Amino acid sequence: MHSKRGFLFLAICMGIAAHAGGIFWLQHSSVSFAQKLYENAVSFRNDTSEVWERHQRTELLAEIFNQIPEKEREVKAELHELKTEYSPNFELTLPIITPFPLREAEFAFENRLFISVAGEEHENFQVTTSLVAPLTSPLGAPPLADFCFEDELFSDFDTLTGAQHFDIQVDYAPKRSRPGYVFRVTLLPHADVQFKRIRQNFYFLIDRSNSIPRTRYFFNKRAVAHSLDFLKKGDRFNILVFDDHVVRFREKVCEWTPESVTEAREFLEKQGHGGYFAVTELYASLGKIIPQDVAENEINSAILLSDGDTYLSQEKQRLTIGRWTAQNKGKVALYALASGTGNNLHLLELLSSFNKGAFFYAQDHQGVGDRLAFLMRTIQHPIGKQMVATAVCEDKSMTVFLQPKQARMPDLYQNRPFVIYGSTNKLSDFVLFLQGRYYDHRFDIKKRVSFKNAQLDAYTIERGWTQLVVQEFYEHYLADGNIAHLEAAKQLLMPLNLPMPLID
Secondary structure (H helix, E strand, O other): OHHHHHHHHHHHHHHHHHHHHHHHHHHHOHHHHHHHHHHHHHHHHHHHHHHHHHHHHHHHHHHHHHOOOOOOOOOOOOEEOEOOOOOOOOOOOOOOOOOEOOOOOOOOHHHOOOOEEOOEEOOOOOEOOOOOOOOOOOOOOOOOOOOOOOOOOOOOOOOOEOHHHEEEEEEEEEOOOOOOEEEEEEEEEOOOOEEOOOOEEEEEEEEOOOOOOHHHHHHHHHHHHHHHHHOOOOOEEEEEEEOOOEEEOOOOOEEOOHHHHHHHHHHHHHOOOOOOOOOOOOHHHHHHHOOOOOOOOOEEEEEEEOOOOOOOOHHHHHHHHHHHHHHHOOOOEEEEEEEOOOOOHHHHHHHHHOOOOOEEEEOOHHHHHHHHHHHHHHHOOEEEEEEEEEEEEOOOOOOEEEEOOHHHOOOEEOOEOEEEEEEEOOOOOEEEEEEEEEOOEEEEEEEEEOOOOOEEOOOHHHHHHHHHHHHHHHHHHHHHOOHHHHHHHHHHHHHHOOOOOOOO
16 A cells, blocks of 8 residues: 555656656757747737838828928018908808708718718718808998008008909819819919018927937927027017926017027027936827917917827827817917827827918928928918808809818918818809908908819829818817717728828
């Protein structure tokens, strides 16, 4: 009996020793070494592939954004002022408050995508035109008053101007997969005319968190320092440098003077990089870095130099971006600049386009200065704000939709082409009324849009139109969080190989 127990104990011990020896041999043998090399190679390949794919996406987005047409215009010495033009002598056919049924379902597919909500498809609904009510008075009302000036900055200038000082350029293209056409109307101020300008407040926002390389931060600071030369007498500005907290040059905007510019550049020199532990959540901090208490009768422009880096989930991005955009209400036009790689380009583009601005990209950090200088030259001379575009069709069977909508309509500048996109079911002439404000005064510009000598542009126009149309879906998504709006936007973006913000 004792011998059997001893034999059993010995067998157990030998089994344990053999198992341990086998494990030891596997860990130190060439087979184990090869397995580890293989696993490391696979992991490295996956990491490299992810970086490469992210780089490819960044390059693709950068190429798309850099194709946005921009054109500088020469400024001459003669000073003019926008005035009331010819108000319509008939009732507008498409007032904003009157919805109308779009009977041609295949036309304007963008405006009646089937949106599934709670399992139901809402197919039968009326489409409200994106055109907005004009600023002109009804028939029989007195014409709008011309501008008058009591400010010393403008007391020596009294020349008036109107639509005759603007050229118009029309491009169009047939829709690729649906009936109808898309078009682009570009309003170009004459190069030999200088209009009276609106005072402007600039807010320069510089990100110095740990996601921004030190070299990039240096070039961003230098670009802002040089851009101060583009401000004019009467303008005001402020500089805000931020990571996990905000450092301001002044508590409030200060007057632009040679002395204040010198002090601002000294302030920038003293602002070092935030360092490795300097983190920020840009979109959660929008309310802190972009002011809300701004003068409504002036132009307010915020210029953000950041990579758009965020750790927020998609739902929190929706809440923060939607909340700030709703609070802003177009009072501050936001321009975003990014350079190099590692940027959240699509979110920066979405944020700026939703707030009457634009996105600019430089392939290398040194190019930020040139891109910012170009931006400053184009927006340094604002001549109109609160812009409204209205199309009046003489052909009753013609339907026109215009973009962008009024809340995202950019301001009017002396040196920046003013671009309106549209969709129509036929290429008939119509009248475009472009209306806006200069301080407390209204003006309107009347231009006839004709497709007789229009240029055919089959590539860029539908892409530009589509990017504006899908903003409607993003606006609804930011408001209610319904993912169906993103799916509707995806249906329009994918065929044109366009970037899809907030869509995984």
